[in-house]
Amino acid sequence: MYDVAERSGVSIATVSRVYRTPDSVRAQTRERVLEAARQLGYVPSGNARGLASRTTGVLGLCFPDYSDPDTENEAAATDEDDDHAFMLYSDQIIRGMERAARRHGYALLIAASLKGGPESLVANVAGRVDGFAVLAGTVPTADLEVISRRLPVVMVAGRRGIDHLDHIVVANTDGQRTVTRHLIEDHGLRRLAFIGGEAASPDAEARFAGFQQACREAGLPMPDAPTMRATMMTQAEGFRVAEALLDRGGERPQAMLFANDQMAVGGLHALERRGLGVPEDIAVTGFDGIPLGRLVRPTLTTVRQPMRRLGEEAVELLVQRLADRDRDPVSLMLPVSLARRASCGCG
Amino acid sequence: MYDVAERSGVSIATVSRVYRTPDSVRAQTRERVLEAARQLGYVPSGNARGLASRTTGVLGLCFPDYSDPDTENEAAATDEDDDHAFMLYSDQIIRGMERAARRHGYALLIAASLKGGPESLVANVAGRVDGFAVLAGTVPTADLEVISRRLPVVMVAGRRGIDHLDHIVVANTDGQRTVTRHLIEDHGLRRLAFIGGEAASPDAEARFAGFQQACREAGLPMPDAPTMRATMMTQAEGFRVAEALLDRGGERPQAMLFANDQMAVGGLHALERRGLGVPEDIAVTGFDGIPLGRLVRPTLTTVRQPMRRLGEEAVELLVQRLADRDRDPVSLMLPVSLARRASCGCG
DNA sequence: ATCTAGGGTGAATGCGCTTTCAGAAGAGGG
DNA sequence: CCCTCTTCTGAAAGCGCATTCACCCTAGAT
Structure with a gap:
């Protein structure tokens, strides 16, 4: 900047003005400065500007x-x-x-x-x-x-x-409640399994709360905690947890509600591997509305959030x-x- | 930073060292400084650091x-x-x-x-x-x-x-040449239309060059310029250009090769609207490999680039x-x- | 007890720019 | 021709930090 000022015969204050408030500089002067800047390959330092003006843009x-x-x-x-x-x-x-x-x-x-x-x-x-x-x-x-x-x-x-x-x-709560009611009321399912995330995940917990609400409203037993908890909310975890759920015996649930889409996709794979048909044998839902949900077969029912x-x-x-x-x-x-x-x- | 220095009874130089080269400061001093920083809610200024060190990370x-x-x-x-x-x-x-x-x-x-x-x-x-x-x-x-x-x-x-x-x-050239040859050799098509972008788009032009090469190699007439040019390479333009191409009379091409996927998807819509079957009546290809290409029906043949x-x-x-x-x-x-x-x- | 290394710390300078605050240069008005 | 009012421009003071250089202190060597 000093070089530009020198080369165009003005002070650095004027150079600064050329960039910040072009109108406050006479057109002729402005041109001289810009030309010098061009020749010298001058690039204003955002850091310095940020420092001086206390704002970065x-x-x-x-x-x-x-x-x-x-x-x-x-x-x-x-x-x-x-x-x-x-x-x-x-x-x-x-x-x-x-x-x-x-x-x-x-x-x-x-x-x-x-x-x-x-x-x-x-x-x-x-x-x-x-x-x-x-x-x-x-x-x-x-x-x-x-x-x-x-x-x-x-x-x-x-x-x-x-x-x-x-x-x-x-x-979150509202959405999960809606999809849960959909399974209960429109598809007549009653044995629902909710696959949550870590207890420390507020979103997953809020979704679980929605699940609970829907169960209560439908007169179904209201679980205190998710049927299963995943530690990472990834596909791999979804796959693993779905298998664990099937393996643990007892009556097989009619639906698996996953706390997010990635896990649900993993779950879908697990079910396919076990030879279970979705949705005939078991329904699956996710949460998020990631594009992948429309590509998998069957396409994934989910709660779409406006990300x-x-x-x-x-x-x-x-x-x-x-x-x-x-x-x-x-x-x-x-x-x-x-x-x-x-x-x-x-x- | 000055406040932190004062509060912890050291100089600003030491505060700086605590963040940049922690090991060069005695552990006890370091703790004092960090504690003061915490209390004061000190956040180092990236701008100032960038200015002084001439690097931003x-x-x-x-x-x-x-x-x-x-x-x-x-x-x-x-x-x-x-x-x-x-x-x-x-x-x-x-x-x-x-x-x-x-x-x-x-x-x-x-x-x-x-x-x-x-x-x-x-x-x-x-x-x-x-x-x-x-x-x-x-x-x-x-x-x-x-x-x-x-x-x-x-x-x-x-x-x-x-x-x-x-x-x-x-x-680009290589990829377009490959897909063009695929249409010619594997599907036996010979009347090909290439929908390019503006002449100023180097990528689109490089792809066209690949199209030309494939035509030449197959002994087909080699066009000097794309059959049609889109101005924006968007879906809307693809739709518009595809319609224009159909409307301009003459023998209908057996394939439309678009310079990118977005246009190709637009083209697909246009053909559907005209009641033309893809690929029976006319084949379509794109370039890029955007995920949307797998969702449209029919799924889009394209050249996938490792974006x-x-x-x-x-x-x-x-x-x-x-x-x-x-x-x-x-x-x-x-x-x-x-x-x-x-x-x-x-x- | 004196000397020598080092490790640890502080004073001071500068990074490149924005921003008052004045001063200089024209433009009109009296 | 002098004075006031605008425009434009320059001088200078930081903005918050990194970094040399010099200095002090302590521990080990002599």
Whole structure:
């Protein structure tokens, strides 16, 4: 910048003005400066600008590493390997955030949490953005508490954790209740098994609560805990848990309700392997509405959540809070919708 | 940071060391500092750090706005609206880059080009990263020329443009030649129509070149230009162009080869609307291998490109150049593979 | 008891830019 | 021709951190 100033015979203040407030500089001067910048290959330093102006024009997103290790390592260019090319939860949120961020003139900084201590992740992201969104379970609450005192943070999904944060979730309980009632009322099923996640997963627990509600409302026995719990909510886990469920004896359930689609797809595979027909022998449902659910056979009945909108709304919340730091914390709940497909007996 | 230093009774230099080189500080001192930081809610400024250390730990990606405006505005929660939830070209590249970046300890800054002058985009991204990837056609060559003198840039797809850039493409020509030969040799088709993009699109032109080669090799008349040209390579354009092609009279082609999948899907819709059977009446092929291609009926025969790997390799190139600025420019060509599905008569 | 290494710490400088606050240069008005 | 009012431009003070360099202290060597 100093070079540009010198070469065009002005001060660095003027060079700065040329980029920040072009109209405040006489056209002729501006041209001289731009020409010099071009010749010198000048690229303004975003860091310096950020430092001086205390604002970066960047929003951040931290998400956990959702990748399904099994699908991840499949090699070869068969159609199979397209599967993991389908969007996961985080991908859609990224997309939504990117879109909304762009609309507001922000760029998006994304970082998945690395196993090696969230220290670096948080430091790298938090220090570089004007505000950011965190997918539940990515950043330890303690860290978040510290950071959220300095800049806007919106918690996406999960539990808010810190009550001065903005928060945005989908209607997990409501959605699971709806799909459960559908199985009970429309398909007449009564022996239902719910495959949950870890007790620490607020979303999975909220879904289970919906399952409980539906059972109670239908006069079915209301379980205290999920029939089975998966530890990872991946396909492999879904497969494993479904098999375990079948193996444990007793009367076979008429339906398996999985806490998310990835597990449900794994469950579908397990049932196929056991020679059980879906939905004739047993119905299956998921939750999320990932695209893969429409590709598997039978197609997967699920609860579709507006993942992209989740990302968009997250950005909106950030932008709003950036405009008014003192407004009350907002908590948004986005509606979900039932996707009736083949795996429950519809379609 | 000054506050933290004061509160813990050390100098700012020591605070800095606690975060950058923890081992160089006595454990007891370190704890005092960290505790003070915690109490004060200290978040290190990435900007300041970047300024002082002249490195950001962030890689960037600039991509054009690929969104398909038509699918974009479809409302309602029908299954239809899942379609645009499928990954596009850019999404997969983002995914690949994110993964690879994380492996190398970088975060990823993404920004789609906004219509309002690339000025801001480039300024926002280029000044904040250690290096970045550009999808062809996103940033004007002139700007790129300037920027690439200051930091590593890798051009993804398209034409390299500036010869000192690293560059990475897929085997467009080769892939289109393969799929064309497949139609000619395996399905015995001879009247082929190629729907290209704008003459300014290097990828589309490279694919057309492959089409030409295959025609020549098979002894078919070799066209000088694509049978039709689309202006946008979106579904809507594919639909429009396919109809135009049918309407222009003359003998109907036995196959339509689209320069990408999105157009091909649009073409499929047009043919269905006209009551033409695919592949009986006319075969259709695309290029890219987007997931949507497996969902449409008939499933779309296409050339699958390793989009995620494209992103991964881009990061590798950046990392390598960051390590050795003076090495010769690299130009990589990634192989593609033929996906034979129903729309050509296979599967 | 004196000397020598080191490890640990602080003072000071600069990274490249934004942003007041004044001052200089024109433009009209009296 | 002088004075006030606009425009434009420059000087200078940071923004929050990394990093040299010098310094001090302590432990082991002599």
